[in-house]
Amino acid sequence: MHLPSGSGPVLHFLFESLGFFLGYWFYAFLRRRSTDPISDSNRLWILIGAIFGALIGSRLVGALEYPPALMQATHPLLFALQCKTIMGGLFGGLLGVEGIKKTIGEKHSSGDVMVFPLLLGIGLGRIGCLAMGINEPTYGLPTQSVFGMDLGDGTLRHPTALYEIVFLVFFAGLLGYLQKRFRMERGFLFKLFMLGYFGFRFALEFLKPRYPVLGTLGTIQLTCIALWLYYLPTFRKFWTAPQTLIYAQR
Numbered sequence: 615m616h617l618p619s620g621s622g623p624v625l626h627f628l629f630e631s632l633g634f635f636l637g638y639w640f641y642a643f644l645r646r647r648s649t650d651p652i653s654d655s656n657r658l659w660i661l662i663g664a665i666f667g668a669l670i671g672s673r674l675v676g677a678l679e680y681p682p683a684l685m686q687a688t689h690p691l692l693f694a695l696q697c698k699t700i701m702g703g704l705f706g707g708l709l710g711v712e713g714i715k716k717t718i719g720e721k722h723s724s725g726d727v728m729v730f731p732l733l734l735g736i737g738l739g740r741i742g743c744l745a746m747g748i749n750e751p752t753y754g755l756p757t758q759s760v761f762g763m764d765l766g767d768g769t770l771r772h773p774t775a776l777y778e779i780v781f782l783v784f785f786a787g788l789l790g791y792l793q794k795r796f797r798m799e800r801g802f803l804f805k806l807f808m809l810g811y812f813g814f815r816f817a818l819e820f821l822k823p824r825y826p827v828l829g830t831l832g833t834i835q836l837t838c839i840a841l842w843l844y845y846l847p848t849f850r851k852f853w854t855a856p857q858t859l860i861y862a863q864r
Contacts, residue, residue, distance in 0.1 A: 622746040622766075629742030637735030644727050651722045660724050663714030664707040671706015672698040679751075679833045680825045700736060701815060701837050704808065708844075723801025729789060732807070737782040744775035754821045772821045781814050792860075799859045805848050812838040 652660070676697030677684050687693035711724060743752040747766035754772025756762075761777075762770030789810075793803060816838040824832030831839075842849075852859055 622749060625745035626742035626750065629738045629745070633735040633738035633742075636738065637731040640734055641728060641731040644730065648727055650727070652720060652724055656718055656720045657724070659714050659718055660711050660720065663710040665710075667710015667713070668703040668707035671709070672700070672703035674706070675699050675702025675833060675837055678827075681827065682825070699834065700739070701812070701834050704732075704811075705837055705841055708808070708841075723799075723804070725801055725804030725807075729803050729807045730786060733782050733786045733789075736811075737779055737786075740775045740779050740782070744773065744779070750775075752822070755823060757821075774818055774822055777818060777821075778814075785810055785814070796860050802848075802859050805845060808841060809845060809848075812841045 650657070673694045676699040677690075677694035679697070679699065684690055684693060708725075715721075715724070740752070743750045747753065748771075749766065752775045753765050754774040754777075756769050757772050758770065759772075761772065763773040763776070765771050765773065785807075789803065789807060792798075792806070816835050819832055819835050824834070827833050828836060848859075
């Protein structure tokens with residue numbers, strides 16, 4: 615399979631923009647249809663925490679994906695501002711939200727309404743990444759499997775952006791089924807999304823070029839491990855008292 619060239623930057627900009635705008639529109643739509651125990655003012659502060667946390671996390675993790683380039687940069691801060699990754703954005707956004715909630719004293723979980731808008735936004739963004747081929751650092755390692763695609767350099771590679779799109783479609787279907795089939799503790803759907811997506815990305819990184827930071831693990835994979843450690847209390851609760859987190863609808 616060969617990826618057509620020439621229109622990559624235009625398609626990348628188009629689908630990344632669609633991901634932002636349609637994701638936010640879907641979020642606003644779902645929030646209007648849901649019962650939100652969080653006040654408008656607190657929700658605004660939470661959104662601000664998510665934006666700034668995501669901005670910082672995205673740039674920080676992106677800059678650390680290849681440490682030698684960061685250390686050799688004439689202006690490290692400017693270099694970091696040019697880097698970005700959705701994994702750092704999600705984890706940074708999570709930390710930003712939790713930090714703001716502790717500051718304003720908000721006890722209610724706020725992430726469930728974001729799950730499907732995030733899935734939509736990430737999926738649309740990945741279409742743009744696929745269109746960019748090897749000009750976007752989301753391409754895979756060379757492969758001789760039937761899934762190999764020529765992403766622009768004449769070499770058959772794992773189309774990791776396409777793998778992710780397929781995963782996101784099935785993952786959205788699975789989470790939608792679980793949401794209809796089971797009652798969940800508020801916030802648990804978002805935790806399932808984060809754990810599932812970070813688990814998938816941890817495995818997917820083995821199919822992509824990466825700079826080994828710890829053993830064979832790259833920065834993205836270490837970020838995934840950090841997320842799992844952050845959710846250790848959820849693992850313990852699910853292990854000891856799963857009925858408090860999820861139970862069948864009557």
